[in-house]
Amino acid sequence: MSNGKKKRKGPSGSTSTYRTPAQSEQPRRGLLDGLLAPRTPGASPMPKLRTTIAKGTQTALGIPGLLIAIPVVLLVVWLILVALGFQGPFTALNVTFAIPPVTTFADAQVAGRTFRAAVDATGLSATLPGFVGLAGLLLVHAALSAVIATLCVEQLRTGGTSRWALRRALRVIRTTAAIGLLGLGLLVAGNLIAALFGSIGVILGLVGSMVVGIYLFGFAPAIAADEDRRVSDILIRSVRASRMPGSANLWFAIGYVLLALITVVAPLPGSAVGVTPAISAWAACILVNLFGVLVQAILVYRYLVVASEVPEQPPPRARAATR
Amino acid sequence: MRTRLLLVVPSLAVVALGASVAAAATTDVPWPQYQGSAARTGDATEAPAPPYTVAWSAATDIGDASHAAGIPAPVIADGNAIVVGRESVDAVDLANGQVAWSAPRSLGPSSPAAVVGNTVLFVEGGGDESVSASGSPSASPSATASVSSSPVKSSVPSAVASPSATTTTSTLVAIDDATRHRLWTIGLSGVSHTGVVVAGGVALVGADDGTVTAVDPATGEQAWRVDVGDHVLAPMAADDAQVYVCVRPESNGTAQLVALKLTDGSEAWRYQPTGSVVDLGAPAVAMESGTSTVYLVSSDAALRAIGADGTQLWADALYTATSGSPPAVSSDAVYVADQSGTVYSFDRSTGAERWRFATNHGAVGAPIVSATAVLQPTSDGVVTAIAPDTGHQIWNGSVADSAIFGLAATSDLIVAAHTGSTPGLTALQADPSGTLTDVPSPTSADPSGLAIGWLAAALPLTAALVLLGRSWDERRSEPLLAPTDEDELPVDPWEADLEDDET
Numbered sequence: 020m021s022n023g024k025k026k027r028k029g030p031s032g033s034t035s036t037y038r039t040p041a042q043s044e045q046p047r048r049g050l051l052d053g054l055l056a057p058r059t060p061g062a063s064p065m066p067k068l069r070t071t072i073a074k075g076t077q078t079a080l081g082i083p084g085l086l087i088a089i090p091v092v093l094l095v096v097w098l099i100l101v102a103l104g105f106q107g108p109f110t111a112l113n114v115t116f117a118i119p120p121v122t123t124f125a126d127a128q129v130a131g132r133t134f135r136a137a138v139d140a141t142g143l144s145a146t147l148p149g150f151v152g153l154a155g156l157l158l159v160h161a162a163l164s165a166v167i168a169t170l171c172v173e174q175l176r177t178g179g180t181s182r183w184a185l186r187r188a189l190r191v192i193r194t195t196a197a198i199g200l201l202g203l204g205l206l207v208a209g210n211l212i213a214a215l216f217g218s219i220g221v222i223l224g225l226v227g228s229m230v231v232g233i234y235l236f237g238f239a240p241a242i243a244a245d246e247d248r249r250v251s252d253i254l255i256r257s258v259r260a261s262r263m264p265g266s267a268n269l270w271f272a273i274g275y276v277l278l279a280l281i282t283v284v285a286p287l288p289g290s291a292v293g294v295t296p297a298i299s300a301w302a303a304c305i306l307v308n309l310f311g312v313l314v315q316a317i318l319v320y321r322y323l324v325v326a327s328e329v330p331e332q333p334p335p336r337a338r339a340a341t342r
Numbered sequence: 343m344r345t346r347l348l349l350v351v352p353s354l355a356v357v358a359l360g361a362s363v364a365a366a367a368t369t370d371v372p373w374p375q376y377q378g379s380a381a382r383t384g385d386a387t388e389a390p391a392p393p394y395t396v397a398w399s400a401a402t403d404i405g406d407a408s409h410a411a412g413i414p415a416p417v418i419a420d421g422n423a424i425v426v427g428r429e430s431v432d433a434v435d436l437a438n439g440q441v442a443w444s445a446p447r448s449l450g451p452s453s454p455a456a457v458v459g460n461t462v463l464f465v466e467g468g469g470d471e472s473v474s475a476s477g478s479p480s481a482s483p484s485a486t487a488s489v490s491s492s493p494v495k496s497s498v499p500s501a502v503a504s505p506s507a508t509t510t511t512s513t514l515v516a517i518d519d520a521t522r523h524r525l526w527t528i529g530l531s532g533v534s535h536t537g538v539v540v541a542g543g544v545a546l547v548g549a550d551d552g553t554v555t556a557v558d559p560a561t562g563e564q565a566w567r568v569d570v571g572d573h574v575l576a577p578m579a580a581d582d583a584q585v586y587v588c589v590r591p592e593s594n595g596t597a598q599l600v601a602l603k604l605t606d607g608s609e610a611w612r613y614q615p616t617g618s619v620v621d622l623g624a625p626a627v628a629m630e631s632g633t634s635t636v637y638l639v640s641s642d643a644a645l646r647a648i649g650a651d652g653t654q655l656w657a658d659a660l661y662t663a664t665s666g667s668p669p670a671v672s673s674d675a676v677y678v679a680d681q682s683g684t685v686y687s688f689d690r691s692t693g694a695e696r697w698r699f700a701t702n703h704g705a706v707g708a709p710i711v712s713a714t715a716v717l718q719p720t721s722d723g724v725v726t727a728i729a730p731d732t733g734h735q736i737w738n739g740s741v742a743d744s745a746i747f748g749l750a751a752t753s754d755l756i757v758a759a760h761t762g763s764t765p766g767l768t769a770l771q772a773d774p775s776g777t778l779t780d781v782p783s784p785t786s787a788d789p790s791g792l793a794i795g796w797l798a799a800a801l802p803l804t805a806a807l808v809l810l811g812r813s814w815d816e817r818r819s820e821p822l823l824a825p826t827d828e829d830e831l832p833v834d835p836w837e838a839d840l841e842d843d844e845t
Binding site: 077079080081082083086087089090091094101106107132135137138139140141145291292293294295296297298299300301302305306309 | 615616617618642643644646654657658659661662682683684700702783784785786787788791792794795796798799800803804807808810811812814815
């Protein structure tokens with residue numbers, strides 16, 4: 020199948036195949052400079068959040084296949100989980116279309132109840148089922164995230180979608196899977212912090228790790244879908260994009276994580292144990308997952324707008340630049 | 343008790359049968375210990391059948407949700423329901439719900455009392471362990487406390503039932519249930535959470551320093567005292583020959599179940615589960631063909647059956663971990679609830695799961711089992727009755743607005759001890775005008791319900807969203823981020839690879 024969007028494949032490497040990298044020379048900044056340094060009005064190439072949300076929403080809602088896929092995927096995932104022994108709560112599926120590591124947080128709970136080792140199992144047999152289950156769930160989220168990203172990229176670039184997006188998603192999965200693994204690592208680190216610092220640690224560790232994960236790697240699926248790069252380059256580029264001046268990406272990540280966590284812990288319909296969700300539970304789950312899709316579309320739009328502005332190389336350190 | 347009444351005052355029996363069936367019945371089937379007996383099986387065979395209605399409620403000193411600590415589960419003797427509160431032991435008359443008497447108690451974690459004849463045995467002291475406690479005496483488990491110190495015993499009956507001064511360790515107390523005078527006290531070397539179990543002619547109590555102390559309930563003389571190695575926190579169970587004690591490790595390690603001989607406290611066997619099991623719940627012990635089997639839950643969300651020689655007979659996984667309450671045991675089944683409120687029935691012999699029912703009310707207290715229902719108290723004040731044969735819910739009702747810690751039963755009342763805005767005891771009685779339900783568990787598959795629910799939600803929502811998206815799409819003439827030239831189009835990896843191959 021072809022929709023005419025063919026082009027010559029560029030040389031192998033990490034550079035974009037269809038976009039001239041920005042070569043702006045600016046002093047290299049510290050990690051927190053991207054968050055805390057004062058910004059001059061209009062200095063950021065990032066679109067305003069309000070504009071981003073509107074355009075991202077328009078993008079996602081403009082893909083009928085994606086909208087139809089949400090309830091279908093939820094039904095399939097639920098049937099598979101129930102067949103494997105999961106009995107709820109159904110709200111665990113509220114983050115099916117969310118972004119890692121928010122998804123990983125819920126996956127750990129689902130895996131713990133579904134892929135349990137036999138009583139009295141020891142050693143590898145005690146940990147393997149949970150690990151395999153968690154890895155499977157991580158791959159499911161990676162696949163969904165990849166498809167959403169490629170669909171949104173195609174929609175934004177061409178005004179429509181085709182099977183190209185699904186084929187392209189096969190290449191994006193490795194990036195989204197890597198993000199999932201990084202998210203898992205962040206959550207483990209967050210749990211350690213939570214264990215060390217008690218209730219404050221829960222906020223710092225768990226919520227913080229999710230915010231950091233989304234803040235740093237939120238653009239990676241869009242980059243993978245839009246540009247031919249190695250996974251490591253994609254992740255680095257995502258970090259650079261997230262740290263662009265005046266981006267408000269951190270606030271966006273914080274807001275998203277808090278809202279996503281509320282949908283997991285709030286007593287929404289479907290929060291009880293049971294294998295037959297009510298109509299209200301399905302409706303709530305579909306809407307919450309639509310929210311996850313919209314956020315991913317927003318991130319894709321946000322990245323594509325500034326893609327040409329994201330520096331290819333780290334800016335030289337200020338001291339070196341002044342020499 | 344009823345026999346004694348009939349022998350001494352024969353005419354009273356006639357009066358009781360005719361005028362006060364309830365009062366006579368309550369003395370018929372006593373519940374003198376936690377979960378009904380030393381075996382902790384929750385056997386309430388003669389309890390009334392559902393549906394129920396509230397007979398009475400009585401406020402006692404259990405404490406509200408933030409002030410309660412331990413397991414203030416009720417026991418029943420001599421027509422009274424007795425519950426150990428924060429700073430008093432209260433007895434409520436089963437006939438009318440009035441507080442019959444109240445005896446002061448030194449502040450400490452509540453744990454079930456035991457009644458032997460006219461003697462009420464309970465534990466006091468140890469400090470405030472409720473969530474409201476701040477800067478209170480340390481009541482955390484400590485394995486470093488000395489166990490060599492001799493217990494301080496006072497056998498002089500006090501004229502008034504004054505409590506011991508507040509201490510950081512607990513004291514076993516015996517009072518006369520008629521006069522509330524203290525018959526004797528014996529100091530323990532740690533804080534006790536276990537409550538008292540009476541079996542084989544001794545009263546036994548465990549402490550968080552790992553000691554188990556056996557005392558003659560009549561005299562208060564210590565029969566024996568042993569150190570089982572680590573924290574003893576869960577209520578103990580006993581049969582005619584042995585007491586079963588769960589030992590929780592201080593930090594790392596595996597929990598153990600220890601069987602001690604009632605005669606001298608010597609260790610009969612020690613069971614240690616395989617795998618990472620940091621804690622074991624309270625045991626229940628049941629006899630079958632002359633041998634005892636111990637049933638208990640473990641922190642890895644499993645129910646285990648341990649044979650008379652300390653070997654594991656079977657183990658079954660539960661959906662979530664449990665609060666550690668003892669299972670209820672009937673003649674052929676074991677019933678247990680996990681923290682999510684799912685109640686399970688397992689075959690006693692094989693461990694095969696018969697059914698499970700998700701109440702979706704968190705479970706704190708232990709279930710009890712009557713001839714017609716398994717009764718499960720919940721953390722939000724609800725009692726759920728489940729049919730033992732079908733696993734369907736046949737009744738449920740709200741008793742309180744917070745956790746129910748335990749149930750006790752007579753032949754005409756179910757007594758619940760609960761915290762909440764009006765902490766105390768509430769009794770349920772059969773409700774002839776009530777109706778039974780037949781509700782299957784939410785965990786039972788309902789394909790048609792699933793399909794209907796999904797279709798009813800998915801179709802209109804998806805249709806509305808697609809229409810909304812289309813209406814926006816029609817207003818837009820170009821892609822939002824249309825490329826400026828062909829070079830900015832994304833790459834189709836497959837076709838690009840094909841082109842490369844062709845060249």
